[in-house]
Amino acid sequence: MNPYKQLPIYGDAIIHAYSGQNMGDMDPHIFAVAEEAYKQMARNNKNQSIIVSGESGAGKTVSARYTMRYFATVSKLSSNTHVEDKVLASNPITEAVGNAKTTRNDNSSRFGKYTEISFDVRNQIIGANMRTYLLEKSRVVFQSENERNYHIFYQLCASAQQPEFKLLKLGSADEFNYTRMGGNPIIEGVNDRADMVETQKTFSLLGFKEDFQMDIFKILAAILHLGNVQITAVGHERSSVSEEDTHLKVFCELLGLETGKLSQWLCNRKIITSSETVVKPMTRSQAANARDALAKKLYAHLFNFIVEKINQVLQFSGKRHTFIGVLDIYGFETFDVNSFEQFCINYANEKLQQQFNLHVFKLEQEEYMKEDIPWTLIDFYDNQPVIDLIEAKMGILDLLDEECLLPHGTDENWLQKLYNNFVNKNILFEKPRMSNTSFIIQHFADKVEYKCEGFLEKNRDTVYDMLVEILRASKFHLCVSFFQENPVPSSPFGSTITVKSAKHVIKANNKHLRTTVGNKFRSSLYLLMETLNATTPHYVRCIKPNDKKLPFEFDSKRIVQQLRACGVLETIRISAQSYPSRWTYIEFYSRYGILMTKQELSFSDKKEVCKVVLHRLIQDYNQYQFGKTKIFFRAGQVAYLEKLRLDKLRQGCVVIQKHIRGWLQRKKFLREKQAALIIQQYFRGQHTVRKAITATALKEAWAAIIIQKYSRGYLVRSLYQLIRVATITIQAYTRGFLARRRYRKMLEEHKAVILQKHARAWLARRRFQNIRRFVLNIQLTYRVQRLQKKLEDQNKESHGLVEKLTSLAALRASDVEKIQKLELELERAATHRQNYEEKGKRYKDTVEEKLAKLQKHNSELEIQKEQLQFNLQEKNEELKEKMDDLTKQLFDDVQKEERQRLLVEKSFELKTQDYEKQIQSLKGEIQALKDEKMQLQLQLEEERVTSGGLKGEVARLTKQTKTISEFEKEIELLQTQKIDVEKHVQSQKREMREKMSEITKQLLESYDIEDVRSRLSVEDLEHLNEDGELWFAYEGLKKATRVLESHFQSQKDCYEKEIEALNFKVVHLSQEINHLQKVFREENDINESIRHEVTRLTSENMMIPDFKQQISELEKQKQDLEIHLNEQTEKMRGKLEELSNPLNNTHEGTRRKTQEVLNEIHTKEQEKLISKIQEMQEVSEHLKKQFETESEVKSSFLQEASRLTMENRDLEEELDMKDRVIKKLQDQVKTLTKTIEKANDVHLSSGPKEYLGMLEYKREDEAKLIQNLILDLKPRGVVVNMIPGLPAHILFMCIRYADSLNDATMLTSLMNSTINGIKHVVKEHLEDFEMLSFWLSNTCHFLNCLKQYSGEEEFMKHNSPHQNKNCLSNFDLSEYRQILSDVAIRIYHQFIIVMENNIQPIIVPGMLEYESLQGISGLKPTGFRKRSSSIDDTDAYTMTSVLQQLSYFYSTMCQNGLDPELVRQAVKQLFFLIGAVTLNSLLLRKDMCSCRKGMQIRCNISFLEEWLKDKNLQNSLAKETLEPLSQAAWLLQVKKATDSDAKEIYERCTSLSAVQIIKILNSYTPIDDFEKRVTASFVRKVQALLNSREESSQLLLDTKYLFQVTFPFTPSPHALEMIQIPSSFKLGFLNRL
Secondary structure: OOOOOOOOOOOHHHHHHHOOOOOOOEOOOHHHHHHHHHHHHHHHOOOEEEEEEEOOOOOHHHHHHHHHHHHHHHHHOOOOOOHHHHHHHHHHHHHHHHEEOOOOOOOEEOOEEEEEEEEOOOOOEEEEEEEEEOOOHHHHOOOOOOOOOEHHHHHHHHOOOOHHHHHHOOOOHHHOHHHOOOOOOOOOOOOHHHHHHHHHHHHHHOOOOHHHHHHHHHHHHHHHHHHOOOOEEEOOOEEEOOOOOHHHHHHHHHHOOOHHHHHHHOOEEEEEOOOOEEEEEOOHHHHHHHHHHHHHHHHHHHHHHHHHHHHHHHOOOOOOOEEEEEEEOOOOOOOOOEOHHHHHHHHHHHHHHHHHHHHHHHHHHHHHHHOOOOOOOOOOOOOHHHHHHHHOOOOHHHHHHHHHHOOOOOHHHHHHHHHHHHOOOOOOEEOOOOOOOEEEEEOOOOEEEEEOOOHHHHHHOOOOHHHHHHHHOOOOHHHHHHOOOOOOOOOOOOOOOOOOOOOOOOOOOOOOOOOOHHHHHHHHHHHHHHHHHOOEEEEEEEOOOOOOOOOOOOOHHHHHHHHHHOOHHHHHHHHHHOOOEEEEHHHHHHHOHHHOOHHHHOOOOHHHHHHHHHHHHOOOHHHEEEOOOEEEEOOOHHHHHHHHHHHHHHHHHHHHHHHHHHHHHHHHHHHHHHHHHHHHHHHHHHHHHHHHOOHHHHHHHHHHHHHHHHHHHHHHHHHHHHHHHHHHHHHHHHHHHHHHHHHHHHHHHHHHHHHHHHHHHHHHHHHHHHHHHHHHHHHHHHHHHHHHHHHHHHHHHHHHHHHHHHHHHHHHHHHHHHHHHHHHHHHHHHHHHHHHHHHHHHHHHHHHHHHHHHHHHHHHHHHHHHHHHHHHHHHHHHHHHHHHHHHHHHHHHHHHHHHHHHHHHHHHHHHHHHHHHHHHHHHHHHHHHHHHHHHHHHHHHHHHHHOOOOHHHHHHHHHHHHHHHHHHHHHHHHHHHHHHHHHHHHHHHHHHHHHHHHHHHHHHHHOOHHHHHHHOOHHHHHHHHHHHHHHHHHHHHHHHHHHHHHHHHHHHHHHHHHHHHHHHHHHHHHHHHHHHHHHHHHHHOOHHHHHHOHHHHHHHHHHHHHHHHHHHHHHHHHHHHHHHHHHHHHHHHHHHHHHHHHHHHOOHHHHHHHHHHHHHHHHHHHHHHHHHHHHHHHHHHHHHHHHHHHOOOOHHHHHHHHHHHHHHHHHHHHOOHHHHHHHHHHHHHHHHHHHHHHHHHHHOOOOOOOOOOOEEOOHHHHHHHHHHHHHOOOOOOOOOOOOOOHHHHHHHHHHHHHHHOOOHHHHHHHHHHHHHHHHHHHHHOOOOHHHHHHHHHHHHHHHHHHHHOOOOHHHOOOOOHHHHHOOOOOOOOHHHHHHHHHHHHHHHHHHHHHHHHHHHHHHHHHHHHOOOOOOOOOOOOOOOOOOOOOOOOOOOOOHHHHHHHHHHHHHHHHHOOOOHHHHHHHHHHHHHHHHHHHHHHHHHEHHHOOHHHHHHHHHHHHHHHHHHHHOOOHHHOHHHHOHHHHHHHHHHHOOOOOHHHHHHHHHHOOOOOHHHHHHHHHHOOOOOOOOOOOOHHHHHHHHHHHOOOOOOOOOOOOOOOOOOOOOOOOOOOOOHHHOOOOHHHOOOOOEEO
């Protein structure tokens, strides 16, 4: 029944509910018919057909679509291919191009379609094939009122404004003639633009590219533009089409045609006779018909092309095992105007009705007659006469084809022939009273009046040849392929089929005549009938509730008319009177032999046995009949026999159980009896032994045992010694053999390398010589080319010089003219000069007067000058006094610096004394460790005899000794390098001293005052004083002294600042040393940790003498530096004293210069002092680092050393080359000590260390890390359950390392690789529950680590102080946290889907079908007819199976360390699925709606609640999700009779919707006489109470609903420093810091 409204009863949940169920077990549904066809195909290996029939608008297309979706969904459950999606995707395309709106139906199929869905041996879809029948082409060019053209045209017009459709030049549907004829181009509730998007998606899903789609849309748009081409009449017999017509131009542009030819042949036609060719013009109406015929032809070719391409996509390469055909063909139609299409449609429905009658009525009654069953024949309508009227010899179709053959045949002539042949001769054919252009045929459903207009033209289906030729010449490849000349067109129905009608048909004499549409349609219908008759048919009768398309409106008369027309009423009559169930005698005998007695089984004739048994079991003889080969039963009798059989089997099972249980109990009793006898025997024996044995006997026994012990020990030891000696000798010979073989191999390889070296050298030389020759040749050619170019350039330059000479000559001529002009100007200037000289004389007289005045003024200035000179002399004396004061201050500053230096030296001495004390304490510890080492060695010597597993450790020790010898060599090399560097430094210092002495001597010698005085005479001094030169020199000296004073002052400030900085550094270093001493004292108190480290220190003792040598050498270097500093300070004091004596006697000028020299010397010496102080600081740092290497046993020293190295990096950059060389040596010593520690860690990993919680890795090892830790890691077989989320913690420790380096690229690369790796693992294991659980747990742990150590306060509340130190310091990873959260949600959803897929097949058998309470629901409700059984009986799942599956899920989640909150959410989701699936199946199965089944369900719910208690999951809210199912079980058990019962149901069933409650009450079926059905009045009472509720009307629960998941933040209690990496992870390239 078409409800004319979308209902939620066709979802996947309903498909799963009907899958595997028998016909009749559940409510009638289209899925029940599909399941029956699918099961019969799988069980019998026979092809099936589903014939969907009914009137237009009854819902045939939708029903066929649902059946195909059912097959695709059921097949997709057991396969991973996408063929099912492609099969379903073909429906929207065929509906878009083949369906249209009519007055009866908004989505009427205007073509017939038979889809064969092919299956393989495993009953999975492998492909499909589609056949089409009689497309209604006339709808392309004509639609009646309130009808539409095909949907695809309106979808195109609705999407015309999209960018990709602009080139089609379309508009709205109202702008085109072919889409606006019906007057209403819009369907209510349909969005054509959205449908166009869906059509494009389905094209893409089927693999059709955008170019292919655009080609199809071009042809559709061209058809619309062709309909708008204007044809104008020229007179009465001619017509014309303008070449400037815009629509004609667009049509030709889209299809690549010539506009002129098309406009010509649209209005003319060519007639070819035997003698000539005539061009005949056409009238306007004829031209319009030709245009419409061309449009119809184009659309028909396009439709067939699309169907052919779809079949190519759906075809398969393998062998088809079986198929199910779905027939969706047009229903019976009668409109106001019925034409050729309606005639063919109703003819096809007559054939299908005949096939139905043949299958249901004729065959059924013929079988009764054949078996001699007493049967009165039921009259039913046989439509064979109507089919004969249409297709028989000289029938309607034959006369139509005959009239089409005539050159001047018309519709009127054909109609007259029909009148003459059938009026008053055939009761099924009538002539209308008021019309001479139509005829009436009495079909099986109704009388239909057909208009004869257009019958001949539609049956011919011709297009004029010239138009076809124009289209063949198109530049558009698709258009050309439509009209290719194929003399024998390929038929999709095969070439071996011969079509026969019911009566003989006259064949046409002319072989060259074209096949008519009616003939083709008749042939395809015959092929369809053959296919349907070769398969097992299943019928779906679609009924229209009313003709107004109103939802839930039923016109009873209209429905009864349809039921009578399609033969449903006759089918019900036959079912009521007939015998639907039947068994052969052999089948009955084998099936119900268990009900027969021994006497009955003794008969030889099985037929007589069956009769006797039936007479005994069924008293009413009318309930069955005996045929010749079969026994026929009325409805319900087979179910009664099945009940008797099950009762008999149950009784037999009880007897078997009784005997088996008795046997088991007897066996258990005998076993216990035998055990008691044995215990008694031993007890009594022991009692007697105790009485008989004395003390002397016991002593003798003990002595014998001791003797046996020692003797056996001696024998075993002697045997062990022999075996040991033998193994040692064997090992010696084998190792020698292997060593010799290895040596020979190395020797051969060495010789081969030498040969290869010489060979490759010879080849390289030859290659080089060839290349050199080649290069020389190239160079020669290149140089020749350059010389040629130079010659060409010189020629060009010579030509240019000649041109320049000519130009210079021209210029010379012009210059001569200019000289002449200048001479004229000179004459003029001479005259002007005379005038100016006269003016000059006058000006000179005035200037002389001014000079006299100036001389007077000059004399006055000389007097002022003398006064100034006197003032300057006084100022000079003051400056001299100031200079003396400055020199004194400088000497005082130098003395202060010396005192500070002495203080620094004293502090260094104190530090060295502290270092020496610490070294002595270390030596004492080392001595104690040596003593413990000796004890351990004694213990090791004793244990070597017994333990054979120490051989691998011995091999490792030998390797380490080799590495230590290599390290010793490297240290010797470093020491030699260090000695060379020190020699180089001393030589440089000597050179610097010599240069300084030379400079001072030169300065002192160059400024000898007595020599200067002797050289200068009195005249020279007087000459110097002339013109104030001495005064100017004195002024310059004064300025120079000021500059020097400011320079000295700035240098003094700088030195003071540097000295303060050095003092601060010294203080800082002393504080650090004190801190280290405190830590060292604290660590000394921890004796237990030192004992654990004894094993590691035994290997380090090998390096202690080297460290002692290094320390002693450093002490010697320190003493040398101190002596050197003392010597330099004494020299500095002597120099200062020597320089201070001559300074007092020299001249002022020389005194200033010597002061400058002294300042320079002072600055250099001070720089040397600073460098020496820095060297002493470096020595102290070196000693401190050596101390750190010695004290690295303690974990806190490591942290302090790393911090100190970071602080000293800035100081190291400021040192010169000599200091850098020393630093390199120190770094090399560090690397050696670290490698020794790594070797010791490999040897002895048991020593307790404090780690930083980071894992060091190299960037190139990132791919290996992801591969080993994520991609290749398996939840089973790897020790990952030590710490929950161990891989997540390891990844986070690597991220901490990248964060500590402040390397953004390294961090982002690792995070992206981790996320992509997790996605890849999840994608590869989408169905692996354990893998999904494992990585969901690790993703959550990783996310929690990123939050816990992010540094945000909300996540740091539960951290320990040590965990807070491990927070990320340089990067904010909140964006990655969001990405990880999304990944976790995706994994959780897939995780839930896998659990649901695993548990869903168990739910219904375990919760509903299994009898957890034995004997309560053993009976099946009466009234259910079993038509067929399932393919293969599934395993008998029980409630225990459900609980075991839940326990498996729970244990796996707990083992993988999933967060308890996530476990609770997953269990809640599973319980919701159990409740929803069980309730949905209960609502759809009447046989389960009984009181006893409610008891079973309640018992099963209690099992689930007990499981929740056992797992401590009461707080997971899982119990609440079972509330609807619990209320449904209560509803089945409660009393349902009175008003109080109805009120109680209303109050208690709050979790069930009103629709569900009413459904359960209506489906309630009593099992025995003690129960009663629910009355209709009680149901109405409950419904009245439930009307006040406002809730959804959905019947079934959504089993795909997912609760919102939340990931709780649970901080990790594990310290990162304590996490260790298992060796099974294969992560040896990671280093713990």
